[in-house]
Structures are given as structure tokens and as C-alpha cells.
Amino acid sequence: MRFETNKEVLDWYERQPRVLTDEFIGNINWRDVKNHPLDARFVPVLLYMRDVEALTDVYYKELLRTPTGKDPIISKFMERWNVEEVTHGELINRFLNEAGIETDEKWQTQVKKQVSRFYTINSYILTTLTNLVGKQFTATHMTFGAIHEMSTGQGYRRLMKLADHPVLTEILTGIMREESAHTRFYANIAQLELGKSPFAQKVARFVVNKFWSPVGQGAKPKKQTDYTIATLFNGKEGLDWIERNVSQKIRAFPGFDGLTKITDTISKIQNRKFA
Numbered sequence: 479m480r481f482e483t484n485k486e487v488l489d490w491y492e493r494q495p496r497v498l499t500d501e502f503i504g505n506i507n508w509r510d511v512k513n514h515p516l517d518a519r520f521v522p523v524l525l526y527m528r529d530v531e532a533l534t535d536v537y538y539k540e541l542l543r544t545p546t547g548k549d550p551i552i553s554k555f556m557e558r559w560n561v562e563e564v565t566h567g568e569l570i571n572r573f574l575n576e577a578g579i580e581t582d583e584k585w586q587t588q589v590k591k592q593v594s595r596f597y598t599i600n601s602y603i604l605t606t607l608t609n610l611v612g613k614q615f616t617a618t619h620m621t622f623g624a625i626h627e628m629s630t631g632q633g634y635r636r637l638m639k640l641a642d643h644p645v646l647t648e649i650l651t652g653i654m655r656e657e658s659a660h661t662r663f664y665a666n667i668a669q670l671e672l673g674k675s676p677f678a679q680k681v682a683r684f685v686v687n688k689f690w691s692p693v694g695q696g697a698k699p700k701k702q703t704d705y706t707i708a709t710l711f712n713g714k715e716g717l718d719w720i721e722r723n724v725s726q727k728i729r730a731f732p733g734f735d736g737l738t739k740i741t742d743t744i745s746k747i748q749n750r751k752f753a
């Protein structure tokens with residue numbers, strides 16, 4: 479389906495029923511988690527993903543200060559989006575607990591507290607800058623959102639494949655369905671907004687080239703981001719995966735022809751050594 483206006487994209491999104499309902503969550507075979515092995519190398523990955531999901535709330539509140547967050551269509555989407563991301567974090571945390579990995583009861587508050595001062599100051603500056611550029615910056619925000627949602631969805635897909643744990647697969651299948659609805663929202667709004675203005679295209683491309691990094695980096699220590707990427711997208715296969723499922727899709731956005739930033743960034747992380 480092709481959308482002509484932002485409102486049509488929102489209407490489509492609002493027609494999508496929630497996947498992770500209480501019923502869905504109640505039907506997950508939680509008691510079976512312990513009956514299947516979970517490779518220890520995925521534990522830091524799951525913790526990272528859990529935390530990034532929870533940090534959506536911080537990002538959401540920041541965006542509300544900008545023209546993007548004040549846009550009635552986008553803010554309507556973001557209200558539900560934020561709630562859905564919180565559920566994703568909670569489900570991952572519960573999975574870890576059922577697998578015998580204890581976590582702090584107040585992990586959500588802890589994660590938010592640990593967001594570095596550097597990140598807070600930086601994002602404050604970025605938000606302020608955004609306010610100066612104004613409405614034209616919405617295309618940039620939406621493009622960032624599309625890349626983040628797309629790469630998160632692919633991260634879960636890789637994790638599901640590599641961890642090969644039946645209950646985790648069940649949980650991640652539900653999460654991924656919501657991520658793909660998020661991707662679709664962001665990607666469509668981004669393309670509509672970019673299509674409106676060559677200036678918006680230039681700004682978005684510049685900002686992606688200059689500032690894009692994998693989701694969570696900055697708010698979480700870079701070492702953890704790198705570990706997650708290197709574990710999920712290892713080797714040539716991992717790089718091809720990103721190229722095919724993220725980079726190529728973003729290159730179809732107005733003004734993004736030939737973009738190599740995403741694949742290049744992942745390749746650089748792969749080439750680093752991990753202790």
C-alpha cells in the first residue's frame with residue numbers, strides 16, 4: 479500500500495491491533511524457558527536490548543520538546559510506540575529471569591539513571607539545534623527512527639536464529655511484528671517528509687552521515703553496543719544481512735542514494751577485537 483499523506487500512515491498504524499496483548503503474554507510458555515539451553519554469550523545481548531527498549535522513554539520525552547514531537551500525527555503514533563517498546567523491555571527481562579538470570583527489580587530506573595552525562599548534555603544540545611532548524615528536521619528524525627527500527631528488527635531476527643531457543647523465538651516473533659509496524663510508520667513518514675523538500679533531504683543525509691550510530695550507543699557504553707553488533711552480525715554473513723535488509727532499503731529514500739554509512743559502521747565494529 480502506498481501512502482499519500484502522514485495522516486494515511488497514522489490511520490494504517492492505528493488499524494493494526496496490538497500483538498503483545500495480555501492474552502499473548504499469558505499464553506507464552508514461560509515454564510518451558512528453563513528446559514532449553516541459552517548460550518551465555520547472548521545474555522549481554524539480551525540485557526542490552528532490554529535496556530535500549532526501556533530507554534525509548536527517555537528519547538520519547540526529548541522528542542516531545544521538538545517540533546517533531548509536537549506534530550499531532552507523529553505524537554499520536556509515539557504515544558503508542560513508547561508503550562509498545564516498554565513491553566518489549568519487560569518481556570526480555572522476564573525471559574532472562576525465567577532462564578535463571580536474576581535482574582534488579584528496579585532495572586528500568588537503574589538504566590535511566592546510568593545514561594551518561596555526556597549523552598544527556600549532547601542530546602540537549604541536539605534538541606535545541608533541532609528546534610532552530612524547526613519543522614524541516616522532522617524528515618531527519620523520521621529517517622533516524624526508520625533506521626533504528628529496521629536495524630532493531632533485524633537484530634531480533636538474528637538473535638532468534640542464533641540463540642535457537644523455542645520460547646525466545648515465540649517472544650521475539652511477537653516483538654518483531656510490532657517492530658515491523660514501527661518501521662513501516664517511520665519509513666513512510668520519512669519518505670513523505672523527505673520528498674517534500676531538497677533541503678530536508680540534505681539535512682537528513684548530512685546528519686545520518688555525521689551522527690548515525692547503532693541504536694543505544696551513547697546512552698549505553700559503546701563497548702556494549704559493539705559486543706551486541708559483533709555477536710549478532712558477525713562475519714561476511716552479518717554484514718551482507720545489514721546491507722540487504724537495512725542499507726539497501728534506506729538508499730531508496732529520497733536523497734539517500736548510495737548511502738554506505740550503515741554498512742561501513744557495522745564493518746568497522748566487526749573489525750575491532752573483543753577481549
Ligand SMILES: [Fe+2]
Pocket residue numbers: 531562563566630657
Ligand atoms: Fe522494541
Ligand SMILES: [Fe+2]
Pocket residue numbers: 563627630656657660
Ligand atoms: Fe520499535
